[in-house]
Amino acid sequence: xxxxxxxxxxxxxxxxxxxxxxxxxxxxxxxxxxxxxxxxxxxxxxxxxxxxxxxxxxxxxxxxxxxxxxxxxxxxxxxxxxxxxxxxxxxxxxxxxxxxxxxxxxxxxxxxxxxxxxxxxxxxxxxxxxxxxxxxxxxxxxxxxxxxxxxxxxxxxxxxxxxxxxxxxxxxxxxxxxxxxxxxxxxxxxxxxxxxxxxxxxxxxxxxxxxxxxxxxxxxxxxxxxxxxxxxxxxxxxxxxxxxxxxx
Amino acid sequence: xxxxxxxxxxxxxxxxxxxxxxxxxxxxxxxxxxxxxxxxxxxxxxxxxxxxxxxxxxxxxxxxxxxxxxxxxxxxxxxxxxxxxxxxxxxxxxxxxxxxxxxxxxxxxxxxxxxx
Numbered sequence: 001x002x003x004x005x006x007x008x009x010x011x012x013x014x015x016x017x018x019x020x021x022x023x024x025x026x027x028x029x030x031x032x033x034x035x036x037x038x039x040x041x042x043x044x045x046x047x048x049x050x051x052x053x054x055x056x057x058x059x060x061x062x063x064x065x066x067x068x069x070x071x072x073x074x075x076x077x078x079x080x081x082x083x084x085x086x087x088x089x090x091x092x093x094x095x096x097x098x099x100x101x102x103x104x105x106x107x108x109x110x111x112x113x114x115x116x117x118x119x120x121x122x123x124x125x126x127x128x129x130x131x132x133x134x135x136x137x138x139x140x141x142x143x144x145x146x147x148x149x150x151x152x153x154x155x156x157x158x159x160x161x162x163x164x165x166x167x168x169x170x171x172x173x174x175x176x177x178x179x180x181x182x183x184x185x186x187x188x189x190x191x192x193x194x195x196x197x198x199x200x201x202x203x204x205x206x207x208x209x210x211x212x213x214x215x216x217x218x219x220x221x222x223x224x225x226x227x228x229x230x231x232x233x234x235x236x237x238x239x240x241x242x243x244x245x246x247x248x
Numbered sequence: 249x250x251x252x253x254x255x256x257x258x259x260x261x262x263x264x265x266x267x268x269x270x271x272x273x274x275x276x277x278x279x280x281x282x283x284x285x286x287x288x289x290x291x292x293x294x295x296x297x298x299x300x301x302x303x304x305x306x307x308x309x310x311x312x313x314x315x316x317x318x319x320x321x322x323x324x325x326x327x328x329x330x331x332x333x334x335x336x337x338x339x340x341x342x343x344x345x346x347x348x349x350x351x352x353x354x355x356x357x358x359x360x361x362x363x364x
Binding site: 004006009010012013014015016018019022023028212213216217219220223224227 | 253254255256257258266267268269271310311312325326327328340342344345347
């Protein structure tokens with residue numbers, strides 16, 4: 001590839017449009033997803049060995065598939081994108097995480113969760129707890145970043161069919177009974193097992209995490225490719241150099 | 249102003265007229281103001297006026313391995329804004345790229361001049 005001239009480099013650096021090109025590039029997105037995040041790795045390992053979390057002053061286990069599906073059935077805004085989250089939604093989430101699901105009455109879950117929330121002393125402004133719960137969701141879903149992006153045509157559905165589908169795969173990969181996967185496995189582990197399955201089903205795939213060195217090299221190569229293409233498509237051609245003309 | 253995502257920039261090599269391209273990401277931004285205070289005869293503050301605003305950005309930058317070493321005092325243009333490199337630390341180098349931690353600053357939108 002021909003090296004860019006200083007004028008071309010300056011043109012790109014002065015073009016906010018190129019930032020959009022970088023933000024939207026699927027190859028760079030794939031590289032970002034493949035980059036090892038050591039903090040996230042610690043969190044995933046913590047969940048996979050049975051570690052618990054602390055949300056506010058409350059100890060909670062990791063999100064399980066059945067808890068996530070229940071949240072969706074209850075139309076919790078935590079299962080939707082960009083939804084307004086209220087204090088009662090936080091209480092319901094914590095209630096589901098901290099109770100044996102077989103003991104829960106779904107018809108009164110909101111009232112029971114509110115009662116528990118009062119006993120826990122949950123604040124009216126639950127934004128801090130909301131952020132902590134959103135963090136748990138991010139941890140749970142992070143293994144899926146290794147899989148290619150799929151375009152959703154609407155609301156994600158986490159119904160009983162979803163629950164059985166993902167847990168059946170995880171059960172097969174782990175050798176554990178389906179019911180144990182649904183109720184005891186952290187969602188992050190179940191999604192990790194989906195990635196294991198996807199690797200087996202798609203030989204030659206790139207469903208993996210990479211070292212910062214591996215990612216950095218390709219990131220720079222790809223950015224340089226995009227920069228050259230951007231210059232070719234958007235930069236006005238430079239005027240030809242003056243040529244000497246004979247006088248007299 | 250570039251403060252999120254990934255941005256292409258150009259960085260000056262101090263003491264030369266050379267520019268190198270740099271890919272910046274991992275932005276953390278802070279904004280501070282400088283204040284003038286007026287006090288009365290008892291020493292109590294009776295008026296405060298902010299008179300200068302500074303933006304400081306921490307980020308990581310990737311450069312081609314063939315690029316000359318980057319030094320504090322250089323300038324960086326990101327998305328049309330020129331920043332001064334307050335500090336720079338090389339954190340990774342191999343045959344393909346060099347990665348630096350940068351602290352950049354911009355004050356009141358003025359265009360800084362690099363260290364000469």
